[in-house]
Amino acid sequence: MVEKPRVVVKPWGKETWWAVTDRYVGKLIEVKAGEALSLQYHERKLETLYFTAGSGTLTVDDAELPIEPGLCVTLKPGTVHRVRAATDVAFLEASTPDTDDVVRLEDRYGRQGTSAP
Numbered sequence: 001m002v003e004k005p006r007v008v009v010k011p012w013g014k015e016t017w018w019a020v021t022d023r024y025v026g027k028l029i030e031v032k033a034g035e036a037l038s039l040q041y042h043e044r045k046l047e048t049l050y051f052t053a054g055s056g057t058l059t060v061d062d063a064e065l066p067i068e069p070g071l072c073v074t075l076k077p078g079t080v081h082r083v084r085a086a087t088d089v090a091f092l093e094a095s096t097p098d099t100d101d102v103v104r105l106e107d108r109y110g111r112q113g114t115s116a117p
Contacts, residue, residue: 011109012037012085020097027093031056031085038104038111039082045102047095048074054089058082080105 006017012035019026031037031054039059049058049072056067059082065071067089075081083089104112 011035022097025093025095025097025099027095029083029091029093031083031089033085033087033089036084036108037082038102039080039106040102040104041080042075042077042098042101043103044077045096045098046074046076047093048072049083049091049093051089051091054085054087056083056085056087056089059084082106 006020008015008017013029013031015030016028017025018028033054051058051067051071052069054067054069058065058067058071058073059080060073060075061080065073067083067085083091106112
């Protein structure tokens with residue numbers, strides 16, 4: 001089955017949803033230089049991030065990891081995390097299909113709070 005990926009524009013860049021099933025979701029996430037995702041966690045969502053381009057910092061709970069191509073991290077539910085891009089950053093995200101499960105602790109774009117149902 002051939003499907004056209006869905007592009008979701010975000011204030012920090014964009015997401016290309018290339019796989020959406022009832023068991024998993026695959027995204028290509030692109031973050032513009034100088035931008036950052038929310039400091040966030042998920043109550044149910046399990047995700048693995050594989051960085052393919054760029055540099056910056058990945059916050060995982062109390063740790064700050066340097067982003068570089070080849071970095072691969074699995075984030076269990078409850079793990080506080082954020083991507084900050086020094087240069088343009090690209091990464092693949094494979095996750096459970098809980099795409100609306102996000103609790104934002106901080107957000108540059110005024111989106112604090114929860115998106116969880």
